Amino acid sequence: MYSHKENNGVRCELCPHRCLVLPGKSGICRMRRNRDGMLVAEGYGIVSSIALDPIEKKPLFHFYPGSSILSLGSYGCNLRCLFCQNWQISQTQGKARPIVPKDVLNLAKTHQSDGCVGVAFTYNEPLIWYEFILETAPLLKAAGLKTVLVTxxxxxxLPWDELIQHIDALNVDVKAWDDDFYGKMCGARLGPVLDNLAAAKDKCHIELTYLVIPDHNDDDASLEGFARWVYNNLGADTPVHFSRYFPSYRLEIPATPTDVLKRARALAGKWLDFVYLGNVGL
Ligand code: SF4
Structure with missing residues (x-):
């Protein structure tokens, strides 16, 4: 999913960054490197974390509730969120070990007796693990197991449409209802995320997470605008999780007050049937 450019450079087409990657360098995600004019997915099969988690922890509240799911992550991310709550694996390259798709299948199968319904690609950003997921998901499906992305x-x-055919459930993080925020705080754009969400409707189960950051993405117009968009484009029965921000990575402001989260729930509740609060004992 790349094209050749002059001087052995390559243009990666996998995500909207469309990085021009020069020989020896990697793209913004740190996962793809130009080796002698070929773009190599260096993180293919490289696992940084594996755990059997309750499915509600993804969070997915309306997809096999009460089950567990084998959760896998690699390293790297194609966004640069200043407030990343998982930066130890998304923004660094720590200890990791290799695994092949069949190992993932076998591991998930061994946990079926513990209520495991499949595999969630999570922790860091799974979309930059594209090839690995594309090869693993059909194996899971053939064995009657589910594939989940937390992304x-x-x-x-194009790659989104290809991938989504193999996915059973998504939890997508919408970072804000504001393209400026996406640009300044995440180094990305909101539009492609919304286009992909609309394209995934009716293809798989969708839940959304919105990390509420005080004085950054918590104004009434944003919160209600987001909920209205979900209502109009994905349906009133789409579960939304407003999650509490805690100081992390490069953004050091006080954690989100619970009143702000309650306000988010009330505003979104005008449009949506299922609004939950996360990282908070409410
Ligand atoms: S997947 Fe990585 S290398 Fe490719 S365009 Fe996105 S950030 Fe750049």
């Missing part, structure tokens, strides 16, 4: 949704449309 920022920032992928080019």
């Amino acid at each position: 920022n949704g920032y992928l080019s449309r």
